[in-house]
Amino acid sequence: MIWRALGYRAAQAGVVAFLVGVLTFLMMQALPGDMAFRIAAGRYGYDMVTADAAAAVRAELGLDRPAWAAFMVWLGDLGRLDLGVSVISGRPVWDEIRHQMGASLHLAGAALLLSALIGPPLGILAGLRAGGWLDRGLLVLSSGLRAVPQFLMGLILIVLVSIQLSWLPAAGHGRAEHIILPALTLALGLAAVSARMARDAMAGVAARPFYAFGRWKGLSEGQMLRRHGLRNIGVAMVTFLSLQFVMLVEGVVVVESIFGWPGIGHALVHAIFGRDVPMVQGTALLLGLGFVALNALTDLLTRLIDPREIRA
Amino acid sequence: MSLSDATLTPPAARGPTPAQWAGGAILLLVLGFAWGAPLLVPADPLRQDLMRGLAGPDAAAPLGYDHLGRSLMARLAAALRLSLSIAGVAVLLAGVLGTGLGVLAAWRGGWVDRALVLLADSVLALPGLLMVLIIGVIISNTPLAFAIGLTLVLWIEFFRLTRATAARLLAAPGVQASRLLGFGPGYVFRRHLWPDLAPMLLTVAAFGAATAIMLIAALGFVSVGIRAPRPELGQMMVELLPYYREAPMALFLPVIAIFLTILALNLLAQGRRP
Numbered sequence: 253m254i255w256r257a258l259g260y261r262a263a264q265a266g267v268v269a270f271l272v273g274v275l276t277f278l279m280m281q282a283l284p285g286d287m288a289f290r291i292a293a294g295r296y297g298y299d300m301v302t303a304d305a306a307a308a309v310r311a312e313l314g315l316d317r318p319a320w321a322a323f324m325v326w327l328g329d330l331g332r333l334d335l336g337v338s339v340i341s342g343r344p345v346w347d348e349i350r351h352q353m354g355a356s357l358h359l360a361g362a363a364l365l366l367s368a369l370i371g372p373p374l375g376i377l378a379g380l381r382a383g384g385w386l387d388r389g390l391l392v393l394s395s396g397l398r399a400v401p402q403f404l405m406g407l408i409l410i411v412l413v414s415i416q417l418s419w420l421p422a423a424g425h426g427r428a429e430h431i432i433l434p435a436l437t438l439a440l441g442l443a444a445v446s447a448r449m450a451r452d453a454m455a456g457v458a459a460r461p462f463y464a465f466g467r468w469k470g471l472s473e474g475q476m477l478r479r480h481g482l483r484n485i486g487v488a489m490v491t492f493l494s495l496q497f498v499m500l501v502e503g504v505v506v507v508e509s510i511f512g513w514p515g516i517g518h519a520l521v522h523a524i525f526g527r528d529v530p531m532v533q534g535t536a537l538l539l540g541l542g543f544v545a546l547n548a549l550t551d552l553l554t555r556l557i558d559p560r561e562i563r564a
Numbered sequence: 565m566s567l568s569d570a571t572l573t574p575p576a577a578r579g580p581t582p583a584q585w586a587g588g589a590i591l592l593l594v595l596g597f598a599w600g601a602p603l604l605v606p607a608d609p610l611r612q613d614l615m616r617g618l619a620g621p622d623a624a625a626p627l628g629y630d631h632l633g634r635s636l637m638a639r640l641a642a643a644l645r646l647s648l649s650i651a652g653v654a655v656l657l658a659g660v661l662g663t664g665l666g667v668l669a670a671w672r673g674g675w676v677d678r679a680l681v682l683l684a685d686s687v688l689a690l691p692g693l694l695m696v697l698i699i700g701v702i703i704s705n706t707p708l709a710f711a712i713g714l715t716l717v718l719w720i721e722f723f724r725l726t727r728a729t730a731a732r733l734l735a736a737p738g739v740q741a742s743r744l745l746g747f748g749p750g751y752v753f754r755r756h757l758w759p760d761l762a763p764m765l766l767t768v769a770a771f772g773a774a775t776a777i778m779l780i781a782a783l784g785f786v787s788v789g790i791r792a793p794r795p796e797l798g799q800m801m802v803e804l805l806p807y808y809r810e811a812p813m814a815l816f817l818p819v820i821a822i823f824l825t826i827l828a829l830n831l832l833a834q835g836r837r838p
Contacts, residue, residue, distance in 0.1 A: 260682075267686035275698045282702040399827035401778040403785045404819060407801065411808065501691045509786040521786055524697045536694050543689040 254555060261548040268540040273330045276533040277323050283527055291339045335537070336530040338523075345534035348519065353538065355425065356515030359508065360500055362431055363438035367496075371443030372450040372489065376477070379454025390447060397444035402503045406437040406510045423512035434511040438503045442496055449492045453485035486557040494550040501539055587770075587831025594825050598648060601641035609638040609795050618811045630800075630814055631807050639795040640817055644825070646790065647797060650707055651776035654714035655769050661715065662722025663765065667753065669723070670730035681727070684720045692717035696779060697788060706790050710780060717779075718772040725764055733757055770833035774826045781822055797822050 288310040292301045295309070329336065335345035378387040400408070413433060414422035424430045457463060458481070466476050505517030512518070516535050523531035580588070605626060613633035621628045625635035669677040687695075696713035703709040733739065739756050747755075777797075783789030784798030792799060800818040808815045 263682060264685050264689065267682055268689045271686055271690065275695075275702075279698050279701045282704075395827070395830065399823050399830055401782055401822065401826065403782045403798065404801075404822065407785075407805070407819075415808075498688070498691070502693050505691065505693050506782045506786060520694065520697075521788055524701065524788055527701065532698065536690065536698070539691055539694065540686075540689045543691075547689075 254552070257551045258548060261544055261551065264547075265541055265544045268544060269330060269537060270327075272533060272536045272540055273327050276529055276536065277326050279532065280326075280529045283529075295340065295342060330533070330537075335534045338528055338531045340523075340526050340528045340531070345530050348531065349516070349534050349538055352514060352516045352519045352535075355513060356504055356508070356517065359431060359434055359438070359513055359515060360504055362435040363442065363500065363503075364496075366435055366439035367442035367446060370439060371446035374443075375447035375450025376454045376481070376485070378447070379451040379456075380458055380473070380477075380481075382451075382455040382458070387451065390451065394444040394448050397440060400441075402437060402441045403506045403510060405440055406434070406507055409433050409437055410510075423510075425512065425514050430511075430513075434507050434513055437507050437511075438500065441503060442499060445499070446489075446492065446496065450485065450489060453488040454481065457481055457484045483557060487554055490550055490553050490557060494547050497543055497546050501543065581834065583831045583834045587828045587834075590824055590828035591832060594644060594821070594828060595648065598641050598644035601637055605635075605637060607635040607638035609634060609642040610793050611635070618807055618814065627817060628811070628814060630804060631811075636814060636817055639800060640821055643795040643797045643800060643818065644821060646707065646794070647777050647780050648825075650710050650714065650780060651773040653711045654718055654776050655772045657711070657715040658718035658772060659722050659765060659769055662719035663726045663761070665719070666723045666726025667730050667757065669727045670734055671749070677727075680723070684723050687716065688720050692775070692779060693783070696783065700788070710789075714776045714779065718776065721768050721772060722765065725768055726761060729761055729764060730757055733760055767833045770829045774829040774833070777822065777825055777829075 288306040289301060292305040292309045296305060335349075337344050338348055341348065374386075374390060378384070378390045381387060397405075410422045410433065413419050420429050420433055421427075422433070463476065463480060466480055471479070501517075504515065505520055507513070508515045508517040509521045516538065519531065520535040520539075522528075523535065605624065607624060611634060613629070616629045616633035617631050619629045619633070625637055627635075627637040627640065630636055630639065665680055669680045692714075695717050696710060699713035699716065700706060700709040703712065733756055734752075736756075739752055742752050742756065780789060780796065781798035781801075784796040784800075785802055787799070787802065790796035790799060792803070797818045801815060804811070804815040804818070
């Protein structure tokens with residue numbers, strides 16, 4: 253049942269929020285030194301920290317409560333989706349995140365689009381002629397690409413395209429050409445995997461009796477692919493898409509940091525650096541809940557493509 | 565073995581594939597270098613000799629020197645030892661935890677099963693990088709934090725696979741017969757579950773180790789991982805990147821090391837296709 257699946261996703265979202273709450277609370281408790289002094293230093297600069305400033309911060313953020321009481325307040329705030337203010341910039345976490353979210357979605361969307369143009373078409377072509385030269389060449393290529401971590405791919409592209417050929421800027425944000433390298437870095441990693449998936453799914457469908465029958469009754473290859481191929485590999489590809497989101501989110505964190513792209517991942521790394529716990533909590537919550545939401549979406553999409561009840 | 569045994573378990577093709585042989589060979593090579601290099605040419609990976617900055621190979625440093633005149637061979641070997649050790653510990657812990665919980669979920673079923681699946685799915689929603697970074701703040705010892713954080717990330721794959729496989733195997737008539745004969749859970753696990761689980765666990769372990777090594781290097785690369793001066797592959801690349809025109813080989817070394825390690829693990833993970 254579709255409602256059952258969505259109910260499960262709702263429960264999952266709840267557990268994700270709880271886990272984020274516990275982890276970030278532990279993180280807050282584990283910070284060395286006096287929290288109030290650290291935050292004051294982050295806000296006013298190291299030269300301007302005085303006992304008065306620290307006391308003001310302590311009173312403002314309620315840092316003198318016992319641990320369990322603080323945890324209850326922490327979870328309560330989280331439950332009301334009150335993420336508080338960034339301890340470094342002093343601005344509400346929601347505002348900061350909303351700003352970065354746009355940049356991240358922009359980059360992730362471009363990467364997904366680019367990988368969808370590279371990966372699945374190649375995989376489908378290879379799968380239609382399983383064992384052919386394209387299939388074997390693609391296997392070697394995707395095995396090689398999969399052994400290159402995303403940060404390394406970014407490094408290689410920067411060295412080749414930006415430094416050696418000076419075609420594109422190595423980092424930055426704002427002009428159109430800034431998105432090409434980071435998006436390509438993400439897309440190549442995604443395409444290496446999605447090409448293999450599409451190839452396996454397509455080879456499986458092409459080997460089925462109904463495919464042979466279709467060819468036998470005189471449908472052209474293009475007709476076969478459109479009428480009988482694409483929809484049958486659709487479920488596998490959409491399910492796989494939800495797995496790609498994991499890779500994408502991980503990749504966004506690293507790739508944004510390398511290329512200086514002002515998105516969620518970049519903010520997360522900086523928040524970890526500055527021990528800005530509310531920002532870490534906000535970004536973690538957003539990434540986790542976003543993942544759950546996308547999974548719920550793929551649940552719906554799978555049912556749309558294949559209305560038969562498939563229980564894996 | 566009686567006839568019924570033979571019909572119940574079809575003889576699967578056993579033994580490593582060519583890809584697995586190749587992967588194993590490359591991995592042995594990497595392991596041999598990581599642990600053998602200090603025996604061949606003893607050198608301190610932290611000892612600087614600024615007069616030799618970016619100098620070419622000599623007897624004391626067969627792979628040359630980095631920008632601070634430290635032996636690249638010693639640093640590369642130390643970095644590989646660190647990454648491989650953390651990955652090994654994390655995969656082992658995750659394997660024990662994930663397999664144990666997976667069998668438990670399949671065995672008990674009911675709310676235990678549902679709760680564990682919900683937990684695993686929820687942890688999966690949190691990016692692995694994030695988990696490792698947060699644990700890194702909670703526990704100040706970085707290698708230990710990496711091992712624990714990676715364990716918390718990697719157990720899920722072991723859990724999901726073990727649960728799915730064990731649920732299928734436990735419903736088979738062989739297990740029923742064993743239970744009727746009064747054999748305990750230990751016997752059922754060893755005789756009925758382990759033979760089918762082991763090859764799949766190897767695949768998950770190899771992928772998990774590759775993930776771990778990539779994550780450690782990625783965090784080193786964006787400077788939130790293992791802290792300098794302790795050598796680490798990603799961090800070495802960042803350090804050597806500014807000198808890439810003067811010493812391309814120095815930058816190339818950690819790159820090729822990580823490529824070969826991950827390639828070897830990926831090849832090792834490719835079992836026989838059904």
